[in-house]
Amino acid sequence: MxxxxxxxxxxxxxxxxxxxxxxxxxxxxxxxxxxxxxxxxxxxxxxxxxxxxxxxxxxxxxxxxxxxxxxxxxxxxxxxxxxxxxxxxxxxxxxxxxxxxxxxxxxxxxxxxxxxxxxxxxxxxxxxxxxxxxxxxxxxxxxxxxxxxxxxxxxxPELEKVISVNKQQTKTISDSASDVTKKIKPSFPKKFILDALEQSSDDEGWAQLGTFGSYLTKLQPDFDSRNFGFKKLSDLVKAKTNLFVIDHRETPGSSFKQLYIKAK
Missing domain, CATH: 3.40.50.1010 (5'-nuclease)
Incomplete structure (x- = not known):
């Protein structure tokens, strides 16, 4: 744990x-x-x-x-x-x-x-x-x-080029960055992520991003959104529109908003 x-x-x-x-x-x-x-x-x-x-x-x-x-x-x-x-x-x-x-x-x-x-x-x-x-x-x-x-x-250092390219959705990529991508970008663990979301969500299926991230690490210590080309977990869930519904909720007594996610 x-x-x-x-x-x-x-x-x-x-x-x-x-x-x-x-x-x-x-x-x-x-x-x-x-x-x-x-x-x-x-x-x-x-x-x-x-x-x-x-x-x-x-x-x-x-x-x-x-x-x-x-x-x-x-x-x-x-x-x-x-x-x-x-x-x-x-x-x-x-x-x-x-x-x-x-x-x-x-x-x-x-x-x-x-x-x-x-x-x-x-x-x-x-x-x-x-x-x-x-x-x-x-x-x-x-x-x-x-x-x-x-x-x-x-x-x-080469990974910064990979992430930048991933965001810009361009095919212009250096040979060294391409090599890094092949080495560090495993297949996306869709089932694992959705199972973790289910376990960390409330009765209505919503989970606060921090809680979801903590649960992912509990289950798999080496889970890292950067392994899949995303700098942050929030970038990953926002990009996977086919998997997640997102909601920005205000924190009571504060103007700060927290990100909540739900499986589609």
């Missing part, structure tokens, strides 16, 4: 959590770090930012360029033997040390490695929120152990 803190954050505009961001350099890309941290900021403040890996290795050269810019603390792990167990162990040990300080509301684990499934589950047992970031190849076990899992493919 989704964390109450995360559920509240989804429906709120203000960051509410202190988050420890732990990055597995062996299974993450430096190119997405700026947007990744911006995504974390939607949920709360990244009070700790650490990255684990062998920074003497040529494969880590891209990370060395961004660590100072984004105030990320590197934790050096020399590759004494083949494999990455030293990196994994160091990250897990640090995560447990941070967990026991009781200074955090949540953890952000940046990796595509299923070896961190147990860590995510342990953090959840303490009642803290777990955010996961990784590539689409990430095993389901790790994705489902997080309260919310975001594919790093949607954070890559």
């Amino acid at each position: 989704i964390s109450p803190r995360l559920s509240a954050k989804i429906e709120s505009d203000e960051p509410s959590m202190k988050i420890a961001v732990l990055i597995d350099a062996d299974n993450a890309q430096a190119a997405v770090i700026e947007k990744l941290l911006a995504e974390v900021a939607r949920f709360g403040e990244a009070t700790v930012k650490r990255i684990y890996g062998d920074f003497t290795s040529p494969s880590s050269a891209s990370w060395k360029k961004v660590l100072q810019e984004f105030a990320i603390k590197p934790v050096q792990q020399f590759a004494y033997t083949t494999g990455k167990n030293a990196t994994d162990s160091a990250l897990i040990i640090d995560a447990m040390d941070l967990l026991y300080t009781r200074n955090f509301d949540g953890f952000c684990l940046v990796t595509s490695d299923s070896d961190f499934t147990g860590l995510a589950m342990r953090i959840r047992e303490e009642g803290l929120t777990v955010l996961g970031f990784g590539e689409q190849k990430t095993p389901a076990a790790f994705k489902n152990s997080c309260h919310k899992f975001i594919f790093t493919e949607v954070l890559r």
